[in-house]
Amino acid sequence: METSSTAAxxxxxxxxxxxxxxxxxxxxxxxxxxxxxxxNLACNHCFVSCSPTNHTHEHLPLSLVERYLAEARALGVKExxxxxxxxxxxPDMEAILEATLQQGPATVLTNGLLLxxxxxxxxAAMSEDGAYSLDVRVSMDGYDAASNDPIRGExxxxxxxxxxxxxxxxxxxxxxxxxxxxxxxxxxxGRQRFLELLKxxxxxxxxxxxxxxxQIGAEAERSGAYESWQHLQHGQVPEESxxxxxxxxxxxxxxQGVWVCPILVNEPDGRMGESLADTLDAFPLSHPACWTxxxxxxxxxx
Amino acid sequence: xSNRIPEDPAIKKARAQAKLAAHRGMATWGEKLVPLGTFRxxxxxxxxxxxxxxxxxxxxxxxxxxxxxxxxxxPFDRIAxxxxxxxxxxxxxxxxxxxxxxxxxxLYCLGDLGGFGPSPEAVWPLLxxxxxxxIQGNYEQSLSSGREDCNCGYTDPxxxxxxGISYQYTAERCSPExxxxxxxxxxxxxxxxxxxxxxxxxxxxxxxxxxxxxxxxPDAFLEVLLDQYRADAILCTHTGIAWHRRLPxxxxxxxxxxxxxxxxxxxxxxxxTVLAAQxxxxxxxxxxxxxxxxxxxxxxxxxxxxxxxxxxxxLTGWWTTCLEILPARERAASRY
Ligand code: SF4
Ligand code: SF4
Numbered sequence: 001m002e003t004s005s006t007a008a009x010x011x012x013x014x015x016x017x018x019x020x021x022x023x024x025x026x027x028x029x030x031x032x033x034x035x036x037x038x039x040n041l042a043c044n045h046c047f048v049s050c051s052p053t054n055h056t057h058e059h060l061p062l063s064l065v066e067r068y069l070a071e072a073r074a075l076g077v078k079e080x081x082x083x084x085x086x087x088x089x090x091p092d093m094e095a096i097l098e099a100t101l102q103q104g105p106a107t108v109l110t111n112g113l114l115l116x117x118x119x120x121x122x123x124a125a126m127s128e129d130g131a132y133s134l135d136v137r138v139s140m141d142g143y144d145a146a147s148n149d150p151i152r153g154e155x156x157x158x159x160x161x162x163x164x165x166x167x168x169x170x171x172x173x174x175x176x177x178x179x180x181x182x183x184x185x186x187x188x189x190g191r192q193r194f195l196e197l198l199k200x201x202x203x204x205x206x207x208x209x210x211x212x213x214x215q216i217g218a219e220a221e222r223s224g225a226y227e228s229w230q231h232l233q234h235g236q237v238p239e240e241s242x243x244x245x246x247x248x249x250x251x252x253x254x255x256q257g258v259w260v261c262p263i264l265v266n267e268p269d270g271r272m273g274e275s276l277a278d279t280l281d282a283f284p285l286s287h288p289a290c291w292t293x294x295x296x297x298x299x300x301x302x
Numbered sequence: 303x304s305n306r307i308p309e310d311p312a313i314k315k316a317r318a319q320a321k322l323a324a325h326r327g328m329a330t331w332g333e334k335l336v337p338l339g340t341f342r343x344x345x346x347x348x349x350x351x352x353x354x355x356x357x358x359x360x361x362x363x364x365x366x367x368x369x370x371x372x373x374x375x376x377p378f379d380r381i382a383x384x385x386x387x388x389x390x391x392x393x394x395x396x397x398x399x400x401x402x403x404x405x406x407x408x409l410y411c412l413g414d415l416g417g418f419g420p421s422p423e424a425v426w427p428l429l430x431x432x433x434x435x436x437i438q439g440n441y442e443q444s445l446s447s448g449r450e451d452c453n454c455g456y457t458d459p460x461x462x463x464x465x466g467i468s469y470q471y472t473a474e475r476c477s478p479e480x481x482x483x484x485x486x487x488x489x490x491x492x493x494x495x496x497x498x499x500x501x502x503x504x505x506x507x508x509x510x511x512x513x514x515x516x517x518x519x520p521d522a523f524l525e526v527l528l529d530q531y532r533a534d535a536i537l538c539t540h541t542g543i544a545w546h547r548r549l550p551x552x553x554x555x556x557x558x559x560x561x562x563x564x565x566x567x568x569x570x571x572x573x574x575t576v577l578a579a580q581x582x583x584x585x586x587x588x589x590x591x592x593x594x595x596x597x598x599x600x601x602x603x604x605x606x607x608x609x610x611x612x613x614x615x616x617l618t619g620w621w622t623t624c625l626e627i628l629p630a631r632e633r634a635a636s637r638y
Contacts, residue, residue, distance in 0.1 A: 026364075026508070027364070028523075037325075037330065042321045042322050042324070048330070049325070049330040051321065051322055051323075051324060051325050052322050052323070053322065053323050053324065053325040053326045054325035054328075054329075054330060055325070055329070055338060056325075056329040056330050056331075056338070056341055071361075072522075073522040074361050074365075074522075075361060075364055075365075075526070076364075076365065076520075076522050076523045076524075076525065076526025076527065077520070077522070077523065078518075078519070078520060078523045079518065079520075103520055103521075103522060104520035104522070104523065105517060105518045105520070105629060105630075127630065127631075127634075132517050132518065132520060132631075133515075133517040133518055133629040133630040133631040133632075134630055135629070135630045153318065154314075154318065171634075173630065173633060173634065188459045191458070191459060192459060195458065205625065205633055205636070205638065207626055207633075208458070256342060256345050256346075257345065257346075257349060258349070266329075266330045266331060266332055267331070267332055268331065268341060268344035268345040268347070268348055269348055270348075271345045271346075271348045271349045272348075272349045272350065273349040273350045273351060273352070274349070274351050275352075275357055277352060277356075277357035277358075277360040277361050278349060278350040278351060278352050278357065278360075279349070279350070280360050280361075280363075280364055281350070
């Protein structure tokens with residue numbers, strides 16, 4: 001969840017010839033679609049189309065996560081990310097985080113609605129006791145209800161802030177993720193307003209992650225991206241130039257297997273195998289979303 | 303927003319509810335809705351399913367050594383290693399003195415000579431005359447290639463502002479000769495200490511600007527790096543905070559710290575590392591605090607018009623800017 005909408009992306013060009021293949025340079029970031037596609041919200045811009053009734057991917061049980069964690073150790077994974085849907089809908093979520101923190105740093109991406117005081121206390125304790133850092137990343141789409149609620153749903157602005165308040169009381173310093181659905185969010189003034197809002201709420205060390213907007217309409221940009229893609233098509237760009245794509249360093253685990261990245265989970269073609277070892281080979285960038293990714297350099301991690 | 307006719311609340315509510323229930327029994331295949339079974343069957347068709355032995359081989363191949371990167375220097379019995387000088391010649395002078403007293407046979411600097419402090423060029427003759435073996439940091443790469451900024455890309459406008467000031471200050475005061483020298487520094491060095499092979503890098507063996515913090519570098523990740531780069535120890539800097547971990551395999555990873563500014567721990571000393579051979583075959587690793595004339599540094603920074611928040615760091619030991627690089631745990635331990 002929590003990546004910008006692909007719905008607004010410009011139509012991709014038609015390609016000729018085989019798609020370029022991106023090698024996995026190293027498996028640094030392992031994602032878990034831990035709540036599947038199930039969410040207590042149904043945001044307008046959700047690029048995985050999550051909702052309370054979307055069972056495309058189901059919750060991941062602790063036992064399955066543990067199996068992948070063992071494999072990840074052998075592969076030297078550097079960091080773990082948990083997303084959905086809404087991760088805290090998964091009844092195993094706290095146990096999953098606890099297990100993960102024994103072997104690496106974990107980030108959980110949440111919409112903030114289920115951050116009640118008890119849960120926040122629990123997260124704070126885990127973050128104290130774990131061997132590595134725990135980050136809680138809360139999503140917002142506007143610094144006021146008027147800009148946030150049309151996207152995330154009526155009344156969500158207040159509920160997100162209540163969740164942030166509970167984190168603050170427990171002593172957790174959240175990262176707030178802001179998509180540029182409202183273009184202004186990413187501007188210097190926009191960032192400043194978010195930082196101020198967080199300070200007002202008692203977040204003493206506010207941290208922001210801005211997810212990039214897809215610059216549509218700018219015809220020049222569009223054709224520029226097209227040219228660079230064609231360029232790549234003809235194999236003129238060395239392999240290292242794919243470093244900016246997250247698929248060169250990540251994989252995504254869902255209850256249906258291992259996918260190439262967090263963006264393509266709703267594309268059967270994005271599935272690469274059953275175990276992590278099955279997915280260490282290169283991936284062909286054949287999906288239109290890949291074009292967007294390449295042109296705008298999207299990365300979902302903090 | 304305000305100039306639109308408000309929607310009938312009942313219609314609005316019905317629409318919101320329809321949205322929440324839209325996917326019953328269906329899967330989202332891109333923009334389309336298909337029966338759940340259709341999506342799942344299609345997904346199971348795609349991807350590899352290797353046999354157990356093949357999986358083991360794949361994982362082994364993933365940990366294979368990457369490439370030999372540098373000639374090996376040494377052997378030495380005892381070395382002193384530091385990073386992040388950040389124009390702080392006061393600390394560099396103190397370090398040369400301290401390392402000599404501790405009996406270091408060789409001195410190594412892991413890069414980031416500039417930024418933050420005053421009078422950048424002053425550290426160059428000190429490094430040269432003490433025969434410090436230096437590698438490139440990201441700052442040297444930026445300066446020698448003529449970049450306009452340090453490329454930190456912070457999200458907090460205040461951080462970008464101060465990072466920009468200090469980069470520009472340094473860039474304007476480094477001679478072309480100094481920049482050329484920076485551009486010719488190696489990116490890695492390999493050293494033998496007591497039979498152990500130490501790989502020295504700026505950020506990580508893979509990338510000059512990769513951060514290796516204690517709370518974000520898992521044991522398993524570090525073990526794989528050591529396998530891939532065939533080393534018994536990795537020494538790095540770049541983050542500004544020193545740490546050392548002996549891994550389950552008995553190998554070491556050390557972030558040697560920086561001498562240019564305090565380690566965000568409320569102390570005015572800065573940190574560097576002394577490594578020595580031990581008869582047991584292990585490496586003795588000591589991260590040592592280094593006191594220096596920080597008052598003189600602060601005074602010169604003020605007279606050069608460098609940002610007051612930087613001066614505060616020198617005087618208090620707490621970072622005041624660019625804190626967003628810190629992982630949750632290191633951030634929680636900081637004052638700001
Ligand atoms: S909260 Fe996140 S996962 Fe849930 S619908 Fe909104 S964007 Fe999607
Ligand atoms: S969507 Fe982006 S990250 Fe995913 S495979 Fe395509 S290029 Fe890679």
